[in-house]
Amino acid sequence: MGLFHIGLIINPLAGLGGPAGFKGSDGMAMQALALGVEAKSAQRTQTALEVLLPLRERLEFVTFPGPMGADLLTVMGFAHRVVGELAAETSSAADTHQAVALLQDAGVALILFAGGDGTARDICAAVREGQPVLGIPAGVKIQSGVYAISPRAAGELTARLVEGGLVRLSSGEVRDIDESALREGRVTARWYGELTVPQEGGYVQQxxxxxxxxxxxxxxxxxxxxxxxxxxxxxxxxxxxxxxxxxxxxxxxxxxxxxxxxxxxxxxxxxxxxxxxxxxxxxxxxxxxxxxxxxxxxxxxxxxxxxxxxxxxxxxxxxxxxxxxxxxxxxxxxxxxxxxxxxxxxxxxxxxxxxxxxxxxxxxxxxxxxx
Incomplete structure (x- = not known):
């Protein structure tokens, strides 16, 4: 069996707004960094990928440069190919859109992405119909039904797919709260679309x-x-x-x-x-x-x-x-x-x-x- 190709996109700014009390990170990440908040999305992605270390010889990742994936994969020793270029030192929605397009062109079986609801919106805006994706929860708001229940669960589900377990496809809703309204005390959620996500299937024995x-x-x-x-x-x-x-x-x-x-x-x-x-x-x-x-x-x-x-x-x-x-x-x-x-x-x-x-x-x- 050849190498199993997985796409990886990390939003390095995801989750920064929570510790700063901003109710989210959309448009507030730089302010959170100025307050000394440390980014956690790479750490949470590492937790997911640690599950895949025993399968390292069977995997090749396709990812975006620097903090959007390549840095972490290099540290963890995973084989990977880097595509695209960061538009600036910090990542943006445009970078995510470009990464999604290039990973799909590379024919990855699954796109793993780390972030929150804003990241899921960016993925949804660029992904082709039917492309399987799975979110590693790393944001402040996780309203969307496209994330695993934990980073480790995302890794375990991916490992099951690589090992030949039965993994069912389903549709997951992408929803996001209006952060500006939330900061004014109003909770308003909006539907942005659906993504194709894997869910755990059962092994059938005997x-x-x-x-x-x-x-x-x-x-x-x-x-x-x-x-x-x-x-x-x-x-x-x-x-x-x-x-x-x-x-x-x-x-x-x-x-x-x-x-x-x-x-x-x-x-x-x-x-x-x-x-x-x-x-x-x-x-x-x-x-x-x-x-x-x-x-x-x-x-x-x-x-x-x-x-x-x-x-x-x-x-x-x-x-x-x-x-x-x-x-x-x-x-x-x-x-x-x-x-x-x-x-x-x-x-x-x-x-x-x-x-x-x-x-x-x-x-x-x-x-x-x-x-």
Missing amino acids: VKQGGVESEELVLGDLADWLQDSWESDVRYVFGPGSTLHGLAQNLGLTTTLLGVDVIENGQLLASDVTEAQLFELVNGHPTRLLVTAIGGQGHIIGRGNQQISPRVLRAIGLEHLRVVATKRKLGTLEGRPLLVDSGDVQLDAAFPDVVRVWAGYKEELLYPVGL
Whole structure:
């Protein structure tokens, strides 16, 4: 398995306003520093990252210069790449916006950020839809539902993701109190948007013996979700395997068990296609690719679905790939990563560190990918 890439953004000014009695740090950080208040955001980030030290050989961070991440990672001995430049000696919202854009361009699996509600607002303003982020609480105000309950909890959840634990994706609200109103004695909170955040999922053990999860019920739930969310004039490629075959049956569609089928607007467009036919159908056309994992092995590309070739994958776009697998099936991997073997080394290396797994009705999990 290759290195797991994590983005890190530290707001070095977060939390300064609290000890100074300013009810927040927005616009007041310099005054707090002048009063002798010491910054704590790096220390709280260090508490989170200490949990990851045993996994240091498996990680590479991508971060911003100086106090926004690089300084701490150097001290802690984590491998890291530095992107971007600070606009000034102290950080600003513009720096955070730039950092978010560059970390996403670098393809990080998760963006860890340390700050408060103002930082969450800056992240929300710049992040792309669906990019997983997780806050390390370091601010005065923590109204937003995008932060772990403590710095250590942020580290533990990240470690679980790196180790192959089942980590569920959810939406967290970004809210912030109007600090100027608060200083006048009025409490006014405002909604600024939502971020995609990981939440703790459960490990599923002893999956070959038991009924902690009904495959049939899960496939029915997944079919309901897909039926509720079909995108018009978008082609859905169903890879082979009993999971996707069962999903199609729950949608009232007759697909091939071991073949590749194409569905559009809720109807079967093409059945049991060859690689050449599939490429013709997806090239230049909006497409979503659904594959499943081979139970116990974890291959999602390159085993039994060679119709989904490198040129097909490039035509569809890796960002449009979704794995469909129940938690029971993922449990058979016992924490091992999902595997890709397309036959194209460069393409395999371009796969993200984690992929989204559809595991139930509106239930998405993050799961690691290896080669």
